[in-house]
Amino acid sequence: MLSVQSDNQQPQFVALRRLACAGTTAAIAAAATNPVEVIRVRFQLESAATRPPSVYDFALRLARDEGLVRGLMQPGVSAWMASMGVAFRPTARTDHRIPGASGVSTPATAFAAGLSTGALTNSLACPFFNVKALQQSAPSSSSSLAASLALVSRSAGWAGHYRGVSALFVRGGALSAGQLGGYDAAKRAVRANGLAEGAGTHVLCSLLAAGCAAVLSLPPDIVLNRYQGAPAVGAHYSSVGDCASQLVRREGVLSLWRGLGPQYAKLAPIFLMTLPLYEQLRRLAGLGYLR
Template identity: 30%
Template sequence: MSLPGAQRASGTEARETVAPAVDLVLGASACCLACVFTNPLEVVKTRLQLQGELRARGTYPRPYRGFFASVAAVIRADGLCGLQKGLAAGLLYQGLMNGVRFYCYSLACQAGLTQQPGGTVVAGAVAGALGAFVGSPAYLVKTQLQAQTVAAMAVGHQHHHQSVLGALETIWRQQGLAGLWRGVGGAVPRVMVGSAAQLATFASAKAWVQKQQWLPEDSWLVALAGGMISSVAVAAVMTPFDVVSTRLYNQPVDGTGKGQLYGGLADCLVKIWRQEGPLALYKGLGPAYLRLGPHTILSMLFWDELRKLAGRGLHQGT
């Protein structure tokens, strides 16, 4: 499979095809590599997005103010290692979600669906939705682990998990199988729009950079430039859904597994808008971009380079 909009390089050497199963491994590996670098930004973003949800109850803790001050606050409360809270769950999520996402997108490209008008956007959205559903339990645990901190710095509900497996076991025991997919209604739209924006803009941006001939045709800098352009679109469309998703995943539940703060995606959107104002949907935008931006850039760069290596290996093997 080659990237849509840039199926063939303009030079003499065509890009090698990559099987969907290979894309599954490469996509998951690329995004896990990116996660190692961007997880600290995810921790800060999660804390900022949870601030303010208790305003309606008369309490409004705000221990995190601005990106750099929030980084310092996390370190003071949880130590330097606190910036990598939830890393294991984050890696599990990236592997599951992006493995499925890139595999499905590769199948769509192989079938020629991305060559149809709007096909890239539709394929990216559908692939993202499937990946988000599969990875939802891991994202649930990641969010809850990253929210956990000492009482003086706590925002949002505190779940007191000890590990990823312990969290999954606790949720399963208390809420059943459905509890592991609580919050998926917010996650699927978030990843759908993000995946569609990421894959479509990356392909278009990369093709545009190649057309300008500013960089060597096969250079990794082409993918880097494409990822940088794509990252802006991803952050812009994903952040409101990201805020809602964080709130839905972290909220406490009653004995029946029903959320105590929000009834679902629409209810969460309305409550945030009414209680905190429309700009609250862009809470943590700075850290969100600082996380989504580098993550998009690194994951797409790693994916593109790994696919080149796989394609060359296939060519040499044949």
């Protein structure tokens, strides 16, 4: 029978096991959810006057016109894996450290942990997110991650890799804060109602956390995708702030939450894969569930 060990046992292997669990989780989740990410990015970028009224019809058009593989599965998948890997690994273990720093772990400390580490790690992953946005904005992009990074360097220099980093900083913090804070609050709530820790609990908490993260992260996410994808669609913005102000001025404040359904549809599968999978991989590795 498999025993669940605490993080304090065999400390020389704990960091390596955490890294392996988080890296495996990020790679699997990124590959599985890339088609939804492509649909979301293209739906946000295309004008309402030319795109189909529903996300479902829009996705069918992409698959029909560009193919399932070239249109939905391939664009930006390697950049998505790389960006998720960089952003997920530190965030996944931050809440474990909070009790040692503050003496108590609460949803508020989990929220703060996600806000700080999410903002930092997403900013560090900006070159990969930038390439992902460019590849997924253009129809049937087939450039490799290395080729796309080199193209950005040639066309815009080192600064081009950090195009939109301020929006990514905000989006990353909001997303991770909603993820960790919502997940922690949900786990406490279901435990308080007598549900035992396990896969079912993790699935339910992941769905609730995805809702929190979707609402918090959608405004900076829309601005980020528009700003980073502007070169691919011939648009021009002088800054992230200019992009946001033009969007609100032309389409209204509620446009910042346009596509909340696709945003949740994107995050829910990611959270359903990353959080329960990470919890189970930790258990199998002898690290125990997140607390």
